Amino acid sequence: MTKVIDDYIFELEQDLSGLPEKERQDVLEFYREFLLDGDFVRRSTIEQELGTPKQLSIKILADYSTNSDSASVKATAPRSNLKAIWYILLGICAAPIGIPLILLIFAFLAVCLAFLVTLAAIVFTFFLKQGFLLVKAIALLFTGSWAAGSLYLGQALIAIGIVLLLLPWLVKLVDFLIAKCTTAMRNLGKNVLKKNYFQTNKNHKEN
């Protein structure tokens, strides 16, 4: 009898691998207990109440990502911010909202991504160009126009030096942008999920 429940919880556990261990155990324990107390014996009734493990896990992850402390947002690494954005996105997609809103969100994320890629490309080409200049200048040093060579050498070194000095700020700027995006997604997620998620339109009510 509990085999059905064990299976369901096991599948849910697989889908929740993104959660911290303690949080995952908590939520699994809650739903295991819930199913046992409710005397659920059939997979179909479980899924009628809670949805498939996949659906339930998306809800849990979205809730976890929208409601983790906004105070700790700054402290968390950009990587985990990106993860949070992803979970919220999944949650929003699962919620019954209009396609336009989803398109809007994707457009917004695409713009952010494009911005980051452009920034990376600019920095990359800059280093490529200065490196190239450096090699040429060093070659010039050993020819008759060594004076021009040293001028170019100095120029390239100065340019590289300045950018290297600016780089930490650039990284900070990107981190900051990602954190802001995450906060924006969190707020959006909160609104969308609150509106569409936590209520059912079921008219029947069983005790």
Place this chain on the structure above:
Amino acid sequence: MAIQIPTRLLDGAVLAFLKQDDLYGYALTQNVQKVFDISESTIYPVLRRLKKNNYLTTYDEPYQGRNRRYYHITDDGIELLQTIQDEWQSFSTNVDQVLGGQNDQSN
């Protein structure tokens, strides 16, 4: 029902039930569902948030060879419940003045 239930009221309902008695997840869900038309997966996030903010605590009690996790309201929780009750009082009074069932003012 077309009116959506604000999280604030959901918090209030959960705290109100827990003020009467410590409850485990399933029983609490059943109680809240008698009042609000919410899905089964609604309660866990509410409990998680309330617990994180120290409005309630949990303890385990053995039941038929397994554990049941009971939720217990804290003093902070009782205080929050009082706040929500006050908020709801003034809110519902105001709404009643406009939408009240008596139709006093409409005729």
